[in-house]
Amino acid sequence: MSLAEPAVLPVTTTAPHRLHVVRRFAVAFKASFPAYLLLLPSLIFLALFTYGAVGQVILDSLYQRATPRAPNRFVGVSNISAVLADPAFTGAVLNNLIYAVGTVVPSMALALLFALALSRTNAVTSMLRAALFLPVLIPMVAASALFLFIFLPNVGLLDYYIGRLLPVLPNWLGDSDIALAAIMVITVWKNAGYYMLFFLAGLQAVPEDVMEAAHLDGAGPYQRLRHIILPELRPTFLFVTVIAGLNAVTQVDHVFVMTKGGPSNATNLVLFYIYQQAVEHYDVGKASAATLLSLAVLMGLTALSFRSLANREGGP
Amino acid sequence: MKLFADAPLATRGEITPKLGFALVVLLALVWLIPFLWMVVAALRPPSDGINAMAVLLPSLSPTLDNIKDAWEIGDFPRYVLNTTIICGGILLVQFVTVTLAGFAFARLSFAGKSLIFYLFLMQLMLVPVLLIVPNLTLVAKLGLYDTLTGVMLPFFASAFGTFLMRQAFEAIPAELEDAALIDGAGMFQRIRHIYVPLSLPSFSAFAIVSVTSHWNDFIWPLMVINSPDKRPLTVGLSVFTATAEGSQAWGTIAAGTLMVIAPLLVTFLIFQRRFISSFVTSGIK
Numbered sequence: 001m002s003l004a005e006p007a008v009l010p011v012t013t014t015a016p017h018r019l020h021v022v023r024r025f026a027v028a029f030k031a032s033f034p035a036y037l038l039l040l041p042s043l044i045f046l047a048l049f050t051y052g053a054v055g056q057v058i059l060d061s062l063y064q065r066a067t068p069r070a071p072n073r074f075v076g077v078s079n080i081s082a083v084l085a086d087p088a089f090t091g092a093v094l095n096n097l098i099y100a101v102g103t104v105v106p107s108m109a110l111a112l113l114f115a116l117a118l119s120r121t122n123a124v125t126s127m128l129r130a131a132l133f134l135p136v137l138i139p140m141v142a143a144s145a146l147f148l149f150i151f152l153p154n155v156g157l158l159d160y161y162i163g164r165l166l167p168v169l170p171n172w173l174g175d176s177d178i179a180l181a182a183i184m185v186i187t188v189w190k191n192a193g194y195y196m197l198f199f200l201a202g203l204q205a206v207p208e209d210v211m212e213a214a215h216l217d218g219a220g221p222y223q224r225l226r227h228i229i230l231p232e233l234r235p236t237f238l239f240v241t242v243i244a245g246l247n248a249v250t251q252v253d254h255v256f257v258m259t260k261g262g263p264s265n266a267t268n269l270v271l272f273y274i275y276q277q278a279v280e281h282y283d284v285g286k287a288s289a290a291t292l293l294s295l296a297v298l299m300g301l302t303a304l305s306f307r308s309l310a311n312r313e314g315g316p
Numbered sequence: 317m318k319l320f321a322d323a324p325l326a327t328r329g330e331i332t333p334k335l336g337f338a339l340v341v342l343l344a345l346v347w348l349i350p351f352l353w354m355v356v357a358a359l360r361p362p363s364d365g366i367n368a369m370a371v372l373l374p375s376l377s378p379t380l381d382n383i384k385d386a387w388e389i390g391d392f393p394r395y396v397l398n399t400t401i402i403c404g405g406i407l408l409v410q411f412v413t414v415t416l417a418g419f420a421f422a423r424l425s426f427a428g429k430s431l432i433f434y435l436f437l438m439q440l441m442l443v444p445v446l447l448i449v450p451n452l453t454l455v456a457k458l459g460l461y462d463t464l465t466g467v468m469l470p471f472f473a474s475a476f477g478t479f480l481m482r483q484a485f486e487a488i489p490a491e492l493e494d495a496a497l498i499d500g501a502g503m504f505q506r507i508r509h510i511y512v513p514l515s516l517p518s519f520s521a522f523a524i525v526s527v528t529s530h531w532n533d534f535i536w537p538l539m540v541i542n543s544p545d546k547r548p549l550t551v552g553l554s555v556f557t558a559t560a561e562g563s564q565a566w567g568t569i570a571a572g573t574l575m576v577i578a579p580l581l582v583t584f585l586i587f588q589r590r591f592i593s594s595f596v597t598s599g600i601k
């Protein structure tokens with residue numbers, strides 16, 4: 001029983017309908033007031049930096065300045081059409097799609113493999129889990145510094161040990177056909193251990209009696225995986241796909257540090273494009289239009305899993 | 317094989333799980349190679365030359381020269397201080413906002429609860445890094461461009477933290493609160509003396525996730541901070557790396573990277589179990 005339990009509403013009143021509604025509203029508000037007070041600090045920051053920011057993006061995408069000092073004038077959807085017509089943007093979207101598929105699929109497959117192999121807890125599996133989880137903890141910038149050397153032509157780690165097996169040494173980050181794949185390797189290395197944790201947690205939920213029954217029926221490892229474990233892990237797959245998809249758009253610090261979108265835009269991703277428009281070209285209109293388009297895509301991704309996300313957080 | 321001693325009897329003869337396990341052992345070793353290289357290269361004397369830089373066997377005459385160089389070239393103590401201030405400041409304010417909001421969701425019923433719940437939930441998806449452009453404009457308007465406060469500001473409310481605290485508070489028996497209520501304790505007193513002390517594990521889980529993620533933030537501070545002496549570790553490391561890369565000083569880069577990640581790695585190795593369980597609850601930071 002708490003103080004803010006809604007008061008019993010006086011329903012037997014014969015007052016005019018409108019007054020009744022106002023009074024009901026006032027009573028409800030009064031009863032809710034302590035909760036609003038507690039939520040206020042959070043709501044202020046949400047209003048400023050989340051919802052206000054989204055509103056600002058929508059507004060900014062409708063305006064344009066001819067030069068950085070010129071007055072802002074209303075241009076409607078022309079920023080959006082300019083962004084969509086910009087080959088650098090469509091290229092970044094395409095790169096980002098390749099990057100998303102090329103990082104989400106392998107890192108989830110590896111994460112599942114890790115979790116299946118390390119699902120039982122003992123000293124050895126704990127150590128292996130820790131080793132696989134280490135990259136999750138370090139800043140992407142630090143990972144980039146290490147991989148700059150790993151991919152360094154001729155004297156770098158990769159060329160020193162593996163490159164000699166190849167007839168021609170590839171320039172991992174300098175070749176526009178390979179650079180995006182090199183960037184993807186870093187992401188997979190960094191994230192697989194993170195997603196492993198969710199699959200480990202998901203595997204705990206596989207009912208033991210079902211597994212035992214499968215053993216008794218003589219189901220082999222593939223059959224158990226295909227018919228019991230994978231169906232049980234469905235929610236985990238959905239959840240990890242959403243996080244991994246989100247990461248594929250937002251976690252691109254290594255592009256900033258290692259390639260700056262190059263060579264010849266081969267590793268330019270959407271967030272880097274937005275950054276370039278805003279910081280290098282001072283084009284807030286175009287940057288906002290690109291942000292708006294990315295937000296729309298991410299909202300679509302969220303809609304796929306909104307229910308399960310809401311349930312995960314305990315429902316309203 | 318002793319490792320499989322606790323496997324169900326029926327599966328002990330199977331070969332596939334053992335092959336999978338061997339593969340994962342191999343991959344775990346591959347996963348560690350960048351860290352191994354970092355430590356070996358940081359301790360390798362520069363006189364070994366660039367061609368020996370990739371060798372993964374430690375040098376027979378290890379030196380601390382690279383670490384000394386990195387310490388002197390990059391302003392690392394300053395960067396550590398800035399990052400600590402940013403993470404600490406964010407966490408302190410978050411503790412207040414998520415406790416209050418978490419309590420409201422856990423224990424109070426109020427008009428518009430579903431609507432406000434979904435407003436919080438959507439924030440999990442509207443990640444700040446996507447909203448860098450409008451947030452930078454706002455921070456500049458507030459006169460906080462190029463300040464550490466400006467870096468912290470967008471993170472003061474946390475939907476993840478709110479949901480985590482809500483869950484913790486819901487698990488606390490209502491009878492405890494009723495007793496305090498009879499003793500005449502006000503709402504804030506009850507939060508402070510009953511709910512907070514009983515939810516310390518959740519606070520520490522939230523602290524781990526919050527500090528780790530803001531310790532690693534890069535793009536946002538890169539945009540907000542202009543003065544070299546206000547750079548956090550990540551921005552400092554990227555500038556340091558760009559400079560040292562020009563002179564091919566890979567030993568120094570390895571040493572700088574080592575210094576940046578050492579604090580988190582050491583903390584992780586000490587509190588491994590707690591870290592892992594905190595990250596499982598996080599999902600979205």
